Amino acid sequence: MPNVTLSLGKNSYDVHVSNGSLDSVGFFAARARLGKRAALITDAHVYPQYGESVRRSLEAADVEVSVHVITAGEEQKSLSQVEKLVSEMVAAGHNRSSFVVALGGGVVGDLAGFVASVFYRGIPYVQLPTSVLAQVDSSIGGKTAVNIPAGKNLIGAFHQPRFVLADPISLLTLSPRDLREGMAEMVKHAAIRKPKMLVTLRHIAKEVPLGFSLRTIESLPEVIAENIEIKARIVEEDEHETSGVRAFLNFGHTLGHGIEASLPYGQLRHGEAVSLGMRAALFLSRKHLGLQAQEEREVLETLAALQQPLVLPEEVDPADVMEHTAADKKFDHGKIRFVLLRALGDPVLSTEITREDLQEAIAHLTTPVSLN
């Protein structure tokens, strides 16, 4: 099975990627000596699908399990949900020798990881990501957080999991829209580190409407692992986001977040907003660093094949996007840090992007894309 190791000193861990791996969580927990008591945190969408088999696998490995099912949705990433989960865990008899199992997408992973980081000042946890975004991105690298009204992910911790089990089979039950928006993060990985992956992604994109072929299903662990590998190497270089290398992962995210914040929550999926953000970032990369038009086009073609939006929805006011983006980022002498590409696979953390650049890039998103 593809296995990616994150070498982070005493925080090192393995990511196991294989079809059907969710059923083996008990085996991996025993091998990692995680103790005999687990709090399984999941959401109401995922629990009916995989909750009981995960529980059974843990129990078969002699682990006592309490199950905590939250409502699905980003609003659950809150301090009140943290307090509720910690209280439930105390009532269920957990203590500092327990561990947390996070089963679900990015919201569950961020929330359950943060609960694990603060419960009795930190207990171990494992990630069982079930969405594309969670498997290739959010479950890897130890970022945990909750939102507060003042901003998203403002309260959090770096807390690395003890292992991650990514089971691509869990992606097969996702809706086409969820599958595609998750793959937008794979496009990001390809753009910053491995352009030739774009060919594979376009190939997979073609199969989404009819369902994956057996051959594609068999290849998913390799594709997922390839993406995890990209993120893992970056996290190893910059575990706590201090050197700037980890910032490369924000490619497409600066304006993506501004666009997300300009719409009622959930109208655009995260990956869809990031797709728009990537188009804007490619535009600025061409303008400032001479990124070749052919390279820009290849990324846009892949996003188009994934039916990601590349033109700003009409109801979005460009001035709103600007305002939300500016609120999020710190301008230093009128300039912000912004990830650009010199070429595909060659990202740069620019400090030269001005307010006017951002405005121009947002305006660019109101123009049609021609890919012929």
Added chain:
Amino acid sequence: MPNVTLSLGKNSYDVHVSNGSLDSVGFFAARARLGKRAALITDAHVYPQYGESVRRSLEAADVEVSVHVITAGEEQKSLSQVEKLVSEMVAAGHNRSSFVVALGGGVVGDLAGFVASVFYRGIPYVQLPTSVLAQVDSSIGGKTAVNIPAGKNLIGAFHQPRFVLADPISLLTLSPRDLREGMAEMVKHAAIRKPKMLVTLRHIAKEVPLGFSLRTIESLPEVIAENIEIKARIVEEDEHETSGVRAFLNFGHTLGHGIEASLPYGQLRHGEAVSLGMRAALFLSRKHLGLQAQEEREVLETLAALQQPLVLPEEVDPADVMEHTAADKKFDHGKIRFVLLRALGDPVLSTEITREDLQEAIAHLTTPVSLN
């Protein structure tokens, strides 16, 4: 000036103890390269005394300071206060390159330290402890936490400060009761690691009613540093409380917490409850490990000199203490982990204490102490 170093790998830091050191915080912050923006978190008791001079010292070192004053009291150690402080810090323009200055007693230190540990997933902070307990105990070792209804300190983090500045002059404005209860934690340090310090503590205790002599004031930094040294060596051995060594610091605390929880909040000070807890622990040490009566008596005499309670207040129901203690601790086959002394300076983490032992020890606390 006495200087205690905690050697904790990349989390190492110094504790500076000297009379008047609060005025030098700007110098130390600059030396530690903590950046140019600080959030000063303090409470409404401490702010009028030291808030402005701390702010001026930081500003003189070219640090921009926002001031956040909370109501004094344990109830402020809450998640809602964390959210409020983080929101205020965002509104004041802080980001991941800011740092936190915790100025006050144990509540401010625990709360502000936790805020620093979660703000943008962790920013640096420094401790400026102004109570006895905070100077010799809670500011040292990186334990931060808030309370939730399900229990005290259930949500927290290990987050080491970048430095600690303990200024014994700030103790001179404490009420005699606050001074004495804080010194109960010094008695604990003496009992587990340095019995000869008990003589010094009895000497200082005698001066409390009339105010300290100049000679005593001049000796305070040494006495405080001696206590910090004890805690520092223990934290170095067991930073994350995994080996059991750090548990020695809980001497007197298991039943102390049970007693605290059996009374309306604030009726007994923490150190007062711990004094009762130490008497109970000494009783069990004599019973189980043959601690000599003379050694038990020396600790009790020191606590008596500090006017600490040694007999359970009449309104406390021993059954209540038992219940609160048992709710706090995990019984394993009917036994709990409990710190005993084989001799003064020689603690043992016993796993042999039963429910009946605890009941007997609580009953012992209802009997008078004879020290003649």
